[in-house]
Amino acid sequence: MTEILMPRLSDTMEEGVVAAWRKQVGDEVKAGDVLVEIETDKAVMEHEAYEDGVLAEILVKDGDTAPIGAPIARLVGAGEPVGEPAPAPAAPEPTRAEPPAPEPIVEKARNRSGESGGDSAVAPRSTGAGRILSSPLARRDARELGVDLATIDGSGPGGRIIRADVAKAAGGATTASAAAPSVPAPAAPAQPQAAAVTPAVEETDELIPLTSIRKTIARRLTESMQTSPHFYVTKTIDAGPLSKLRAQLNERLVAADRKKVSVNDIIVRAVAVVLRDHPVVNSSFTPEAIVRHGRIHVGIAVATETGLVVPVIRDADTKSLTSISAETRTLAGKARDRKLGLDEMTGGTFTVSNLGMFGIDHFTAVINPPEAAILAVGAVRSEPGVKDGELAVVQKMTMTLSSDHRVIDGAQAAEFVRDLAGVLEDPWLAVA
Incomplete structure (x- = not known):
C-alpha cells in the first residue's frame, strides 16, 4: 500500500486544499495519471500519480485542507482490497540491526504505547541516529518556539511530527505557563499595540471564507509593509508619443492579421530595457x-476573482514587444x-502593476517580496497643458x-524613474 501525500507545489505553500479528485475509490491508476487537483496559495494545480495501482481510500475529501506531507489518499496493488483502513504498521524485529540513516532524512520512530492507568504521553523510540521523526520545518519551528519534540505525538505519516503538531504543542505550552504561578516581573513601560477588531456580524452579512491565495496575499503583503521600509518616487510623463507609437504598431499588426499590443506591453518592454542600466x-x-x-524577470500583476496573482515574463529584456504581448x-x-x-x-x-485600465490616475503599490521594487502605472489621460509653447490638450501618464x-x-x-520616463517619452527606444 502506498500513501499519497499532500505535495509542496509552491515555494510558499504550507498547506493545500483538495479542489477535486480526478480518480475515485476503486479506479485503476497509471503512473502519470492526474489523481487530484490541489489548490495552493497561488493556483490550482494537477497532481499526478507516481506509480501504478488502484485508488483504495480517499482520506481528504473535496474542499478539505491538509498540511504538506500529510496523507490524502492510499493506493494499493491490483487485486488488493479497497475502501479499508490501512493496517497498523508491524513492530520492528528486535534482532534486526538497522543501518545508520542519511543525515537529512532519518529521524527517530515513535512509540505509541498507551496502557490503561498510565499517562498517554508518547515516549520516543531510540534509533542509531538518535533522532525524532519530524519534518525540517517542524524542527525549525520547535527551535524558535522552545518546544521539545520528544513531548509531541506526531500526526504525520508514520508518526512524523509536522508543523501543525509543533504549533499545537506551543499553544498548549503557552496556556499551561499562563495558568502556572510566576514571580512578578518588574513593571515595563506600556507599549501601544494594535488591537484586532472583530466586526459585528448581522443576518444580512455574508461570510466569505479565506482562500489559500487570499491568506497568502494577506500574509506576504503584511510582511512586506512591516519588514521593507518603503519609499516612493512619482513622475508624470508626456504619454502622447507612447499612444502614437501604439496606434501605429497596431494598425500594421491588424493589417498583418496579428494581435494588437497594449500600453502595458510597451511599459513592460521599456522597464526591462531600462533595468539593464540600473x-x-x-x-x-x-x-x-x-x-x-x-x-531580468518582470512580474505582471493580474487581478483574478480569488485575488492578485503575479505571473512572470522571464528574460523580458531579450524578448520583442510582440513576444511580450503574446506571453x-x-x-x-x-x-x-x-x-x-x-x-x-x-x-x-x-x-509592474497597472491600474490604468480601470481609469485610475495614480496609486502606490506594495513591494512583492523578495523583490526590491515595484512600478505602479496609472491611466493615460487627456488634460490641459503646454505643447510647443501653446496651450493644448496633452496626454499624461x-x-x-x-x-x-x-x-x-x-x-x-x-x-x-527619470531614465524610464525618457524611454517612454521616446518609446521607439524600447522596441528598437
Whole structure:
C-alpha cells in the first residue's frame, strides 16, 4: 500500500486544499495519471500519480485542507482490497540491526504505547541516529518556539511530527505557563499595540471564507509593509508619443492579421530595457547580502476573482514587444483560470502593476517580496497643458516606483524613474 501525500507545489505553500479528485475509490491508476487537483496559495494545480495501482481510500475529501506531507489518499496493488483502513504498521524485529540513516532524512520512530492507568504521553523510540521523526520545518519551528519534540505525538505519516503538531504543542505550552504561578516581573513601560477588531456580524452579512491565495496575499503583503521600509518616487510623463507609437504598431499588426499590443506591453518592454542600466533596482534583500540579479524577470500583476496573482515574463529584456504581448495574454488567461505552473509565477526580479485600465490616475503599490521594487502605472489621460509653447490638450501618464530602502537609495530610484520616463517619452527606444 502506498500513501499519497499532500505535495509542496509552491515555494510558499504550507498547506493545500483538495479542489477535486480526478480518480475515485476503486479506479485503476497509471503512473502519470492526474489523481487530484490541489489548490495552493497561488493556483490550482494537477497532481499526478507516481506509480501504478488502484485508488483504495480517499482520506481528504473535496474542499478539505491538509498540511504538506500529510496523507490524502492510499493506493494499493491490483487485486488488493479497497475502501479499508490501512493496517497498523508491524513492530520492528528486535534482532534486526538497522543501518545508520542519511543525515537529512532519518529521524527517530515513535512509540505509541498507551496502557490503561498510565499517562498517554508518547515516549520516543531510540534509533542509531538518535533522532525524532519530524519534518525540517517542524524542527525549525520547535527551535524558535522552545518546544521539545520528544513531548509531541506526531500526526504525520508514520508518526512524523509536522508543523501543525509543533504549533499545537506551543499553544498548549503557552496556556499551561499562563495558568502556572510566576514571580512578578518588574513593571515595563506600556507599549501601544494594535488591537484586532472583530466586526459585528448581522443576518444580512455574508461570510466569505479565506482562500489559500487570499491568506497568502494577506500574509506576504503584511510582511512586506512591516519588514521593507518603503519609499516612493512619482513622475508624470508626456504619454502622447507612447499612444502614437501604439496606434501605429497596431494598425500594421491588424493589417498583418496579428494581435494588437497594449500600453502595458510597451511599459513592460521599456522597464526591462531600462533595468539593464540600473541593476540595483533589479535586486533582492537577504539578511546576509543584497542579491543583484543577472537576469531580468518582470512580474505582471493580474487581478483574478480569488485575488492578485503575479505571473512572470522571464528574460523580458531579450524578448520583442510582440513576444511580450503574446506571453502576457497567455499568462493572464492562465492566471484567471488558475492554471499557472510553479515556474510561471516564481522567480520575478521586478513587478509592474497597472491600474490604468480601470481609469485610475495614480496609486502606490506594495513591494512583492523578495523583490526590491515595484512600478505602479496609472491611466493615460487627456488634460490641459503646454505643447510647443501653446496651450493644448496633452496626454499624461503618472507612474510611481515603490522601493525597498534597504536596497535602493533615493537618488538611485530617481535615476531609474527619470531614465524610464525618457524611454517612454521616446518609446521607439524600447522596441528598437
